[in-house]
Amino acid sequence: MFSIEVGSIIFFITLCLSCALFYKNFSKIIRNINLGKSAGEFTDKKARWKNVFFIAFGQKKMFKKPLVAVLHLIIYLGFVIINIEIIEIILDGILGTHRILYSPNWAGWYNFLINSFEVLALLVLVSCIIFLIRRNIIRISRFHNKEMEGWPTSDANLILIFEILLMSAFLIMNAADLAMGHVNKDWPGTGSDFWISGLLAPYFHSMSFSSLYFIFKFFWWSHILGIFGFLNYLVISKHLHIILAFPNTYYASLTPKGQFNNMSSVTNEVKIMLDPNSDPFSQPENTSSPARFGAKDVTDLTWVQLLNAYSCTECGRCTSECPANVTGKKLSPRKIMMDVRDRTEQLSKGIDKHGENFADEKSLLNDFISPEELWACTSCNACVEACPLNIDPLSIIIDLRRYLVMEEAGAPAELNSVFSNIENNGAPWQFPASDRLKWKEDE
Amino acid sequence: MNLTVTTMSEWRSKGQTPEVLFWVGSAGSFDDRAKKITKAFVKIMNQANVKFGVLGLEESASGDIAKRAGNEFLFQMQAMVNIEVMNSYNIKRIVTTCPHDYNTLKNEYKGLGGDYEVLHHTEFIYELINNKRLIISGDFKGKKITYHDPCYLGRGNNIFSVPRELIKKIGFDLVEMPRSKKTSFCCGAGGAQMFKEPEKGKQDININRTQEALNMNTKVIATGCSFCNTMITDGVKLLAEGSVEVLDIAELIVKAESL
Structure with missing residues (x-):
């Protein structure tokens, strides 16, 4: 009995440590998202929950690519449903029991559950292998843009390999368990073989009970430690989308995609400029001007835009639909989202080291995203439409353009003449405003 | 070819209110290709006897281009001037051939004091056909x-x-x-x-x-x-x-x- 107690204690400590570590790191992500500015009110809760239900839970937008959507759905359902088994694993781990939820009274139900988990586990395993093949052998082009070089590609492969290992551990653990029952009739079974591990078990029948027990324990521990590890891997990975997809779809914009927000800070200034009674030299007393117009760094973006960045799983559907990217321009909406997350993480590390007022010489604009990328955007909303999670790279592009134009007068020369034409003639071209109705005369 | 085009100020001096404002837009007014589209749409409205008004010299760029280019100042300046003109004519309904102005007038003027029903010309023509005004x-x-x-x-x-x-x-x-x-x-x-x-x-x-x-x-x-x-x-x-x-x-x- 002593050995079980040691096992229980080690298990309990590992469980607590991994949960505490996840809590600490996930809190940091929430802190980082809150580095963003206020995003205003979120009205129409009904429509928002509808989006969470259909787009996050239902994965509606994934189904634009049906085959991938089915494979993704399998992994998602597998992940959610097989994790029910974790309840039993954790209880067994803490109490030192074996399949605590099993009782001969509901053997049918228990076996049905484990059988479903096993079928799902096999399907997940196959799906992950197909995904690995798509990425690495078929080499689907959207997984191999420039921004995917290095860590992002390893991250994607690691997630898939992780899942394959977890599913294998789960199936082998069950197979060893069944084999133990075959070798030693006193080993508590569940009354029948499981569907998938039952096929594996005969390969173990020639082994001794103690070897099987070791294999069982080894894979039992690998499986649960793998899950703890995976949980903590999430916070440094693009895989975080499995959590943030839900808030992200809730807070996503509900207005027509063509509509850009009106900057209220600008409205105040414009009203003063247009008011004939206002003294142009007086400073408005109560209105504090914003630090800057538009966004130069991630702290100028809203927290929803930062949540967008942390929710991005780098699937690249946005980039593969982007007209600028498709025709070989530098702009990639996915890179915009990755840059926002990378820059936020950079600030986060600085804040951890130097305190909350940390500032450095770097910024999102220029150090991560170049004006060339920004000016290639046609604002066509293809990226926003393509995103399975309703991430909005376009709003970030526009906020960066706003900074470039309003703070640095950094628009391309042609656009600067368009601006002065609009100011002087009320049209982007150099025609006199007095000719505006001429169209009806000339033939 | 005789196009009947009446400005809002002409309607006002006649003491009448047209059923819709035709927002011509900068391209529709100045760009050679776009002007043909403007005229085609006017022909259709004339054919269907639509009482429409244009702002003429009182119309100015919607500010869409400025806004997409990041010049929010210029956009809001344009928007507020246009809104003041349109509100002075008590405009309720607008039709335009330009999807960019359609979007700006419909969605972005709203928050700046300009609340209008805005239609793209295809929607307007569709309505004319459904109402049997255009065959x-x-x-x-x-x-x-x-x-x-x-x-x-x-x-x-x-x-x-x-x-x-x-x-x-x-x-x-x-x-x-x-x-x-x-x-x-x-x-x-x-x-x-x-x-x-x-x-x-x-x-x-x-x-x-x-x-x-x-x-x-x-x-x-x-x-x-x-x-x-x-x-x-x-x-x-x-x-x-x-x-x-x-x-x-x-x-x-x-x-x-x-x-």
């Missing part, structure tokens, strides 16, 4: 056509079916491009690109889109936006000069009905 004979039976969704009409404001319904009413066989409706591919003009050289790349966006449209082997490529029209017309000039016509839906109707 379409559907003479173009059997002729193949493809339709390019303007981003700010389609994805931007979810108007996909009305332009298609109109095309079918005229009698065309509509052939859809592989990338259409929500996944339509931009012509390359949006976001102020119309007014600047594209960034360095392998291809111009309009060439990519025009090639896709040409692959459909139709005699006509229809659009509902003068910028898209210009971009695809330029593409056709380069890829297949003279083989295809690029026409606005208003122009299709004028042709079909010999207005």
Whole structure:
């Protein structure tokens, strides 16, 4: 009995440590998202929950690519449903029991559950292998843009390999368990073989009970430690989308995609400029001007835009639909989202080291995203439409353009003449405003 | 050809209120290609005896281009001046041939004191037909056509079916491009690109889109936006000069009905 107690204690400590570590790191992500500015009110809760239900839970937008959507759905359902088994694993781990939820009274139900988990586990395993093949052998082009070089590609492969290992551990653990029952009739079974591990078990029948027990324990521990590890891997990975997809779809914009927000800070200034009674030299007393117009760094973006960045799983559907990217321009909406997350993480590390007022010489604009990328955007909303999670790279592009134009007068020369034409003639071209109705005369 | 165009101030001096304001827009007023679309739409409204007004010299750029280019100051200046003019005429309903102005007037003027019902001209024509004010004979039976969704009409404001319904009413066989409706591919003009050289790349966006449209082997490529029209017309000039016509839906109707 002593050995079980040691096992229980080690298990309990590992469980607590991994949960505490996840809590600490996930809190940091929430802190980082809150580095963003206020995003205003979120009205129409009904429509928002509808989006969470259909787009996050239902994965509606994934189904634009049906085959991938089915494979993704399998992994998602597998992940959610097989994790029910974790309840039993954790209880067994803490109490030192074996399949605590099993009782001969509901053997049918228990076996049905484990059988479903096993079928799902096999399907997940196959799906992950197909995904690995798509990425690495078929080499689907959207997984191999420039921004995917290095860590992002390893991250994607690691997630898939992780899942394959977890599913294998789960199936082998069950197979060893069944084999133990075959070798030693006193080993508590569940009354029948499981569907998938039952096929594996005969390969173990020639082994001794103690070897099987070791294999069982080894894979039992690998499986649960793998899950703890995976949980903590999430916070440094693009895989975080499995959590943030839900808030992200809730807070996503509900207005027509063509509509850009009106900057209220600008409205105040414009009203003063247009008011004939206002003294142009007086400073408005109560209105504090914003630090800057538009966004130069991630702290100028809203927290929803930062949540967008942390929710991005780098699937690249946005980039593969982007007209600028498709025709070989530098702009990639996915890179915009990755840059926002990378820059936020950079600030986060600085804040951890130097305190909350940390500032450095770097910024999102220029150090991560170049004006060339920004000016290639046609604002066509293809990226926003393509995103399975309703991430909005376009709003970030526009906020960066706003900074470039309003703070640095950094628009391309042609656009600067368009601006002065609009100011002087009320049209982007150099025609006199007095000719505006001429169209009806000339033939 | 006699177009009847009355300005809002002329309506006012007559003591009358037109049923709708036709927002001509800067391109519709000054750009040679867009002016033809403006006139085609006016012919249709004249044919249907629509009492419409234009702002004429009181109209100024909507500010859409400035806004997409990041110049929020200039946009709001333009918006507020236009809103003041329109509110002084107590405008309730606006129709425009430009999807960009449509989007700006409908969605972005709202928060700045300009609350209007805004229609794209295809929606307005559709309404005229449904109300039996405009009769379409559907003479173009059997002729193949493809339709390019303007981003700010389609994805931007979810108007996909009305332009298609109109095309079918005229009698065309509509052939859809592989990338259409929500996944339509931009012509390359949006976001102020119309007014600047594209960034360095392998291809111009309009060439990519025009090639896709040409692959459909139709005699006509229809659009509902003068910028898209210009971009695809330029593409056709380069890829297949003279083989295809690029026409606005208003122009299709004028042709079909010999207005």
